[in-house]
Amino acid sequence: MIASDVELGDGVVLCQPDLINLYGCRIGSGTRVGPFVEIQKDVEVGSNCKISSHSFLCSGVALEDGVFVGHGVMFVNDKYPRATAAEGSLQTENDWTCLPTTIRRNASIGSHATILGGVTVGEHALVGAGAVVTRDVPDYAIVAGVPARVIGDARTKTDSVRHETSEYVMNL
Numbered sequence: 001m002i003a004s005d006v007e008l009g010d011g012v013v014l015c016q017p018d019l020i021n022l023y024g025c026r027i028g029s030g031t032r033v034g035p036f037v038e039i040q041k042d043v044e045v046g047s048n049c050k051i052s053s054h055s056f057l058c059s060g061v062a063l064e065d066g067v068f069v070g071h072g073v074m075f076v077n078d079k080y081p082r083a084t085a086a087e088g089s090l091q092t093e094n095d096w097t098c099l100p101t102t103i104r105r106n107a108s109i110g111s112h113a114t115i116l117g118g119v120t121v122g123e124h125a126l127v128g129a130g131a132v133v134t135r136d137v138p139d140y141a142i143v144a145g146v147p148a149r150v151i152g153d154a155r156t157k158t159d160s161v162r163h164e165t166s167e168y169v170m171n172l
């Protein structure tokens, strides 16, 4: 279901749109979204991102350009969730605080990672498969585990980052 209030940039590819749930979000040009993905209202997705199947992007999430989201990635925006408000009726939007999460440009989130609300994942960072990210991740860091800890530097691993970093150093 692609709601009428969704804003799609040029060349956005929705793989099997009948199996994708998008509402109230904005998707930048050239981004690809896989099947069984749900993207909630007010989410901002940059250009040329890849969002793999079965991932859930809740309100409060912002992906900058070139972000990779693996399969089954879960974003979280409510740190202390409750079904009901104090008097027992179902909670409304006024009964909880939505925590914002930012994934900076060209970062990658491994499959089945969980990103808690209120964190920023730095540019070109790599989040390992299955990690639970509870704190900010520095630019270029590789993090893994539960809770996620820094285990390496992405500049030593992927050609695209090495190339961009060496160009940057040459231009200094």
Ligand SMILES: CC(C)(COP(=O)(O)OP(=O)(O)OC[C@H]1O[C@@H](n2cnc3c(N)ncnc32)[C@H](O)[C@@H]1OP(=O)(O)O)[C@@H](O)C(=O)NCCC(=O)NCCS
Pocket: 070, 071, 109, 110, 111, 126, 127, 128, 129, 130, 131, 142, 143, 144, 145, 151, 152, 157
């Ligand atoms: C996190 C990651 C980038 C690390 O790669 P790397 O830097 O080459 O690390 P290594 O494989 O050399 O492993 C280093 C250590 O971290 C551990 N490790 C690697 N990935 C891990 C993960 N996801 N969770 C927990 N520990 C992990 C290894 O077991 C190893 O531990 P050891 O030193 O005690 O043996 C990679 O393993 C990963 O998870 N990539 C994401 C892949 C993915 O989800 N792709 C999505 C689409 S297919």
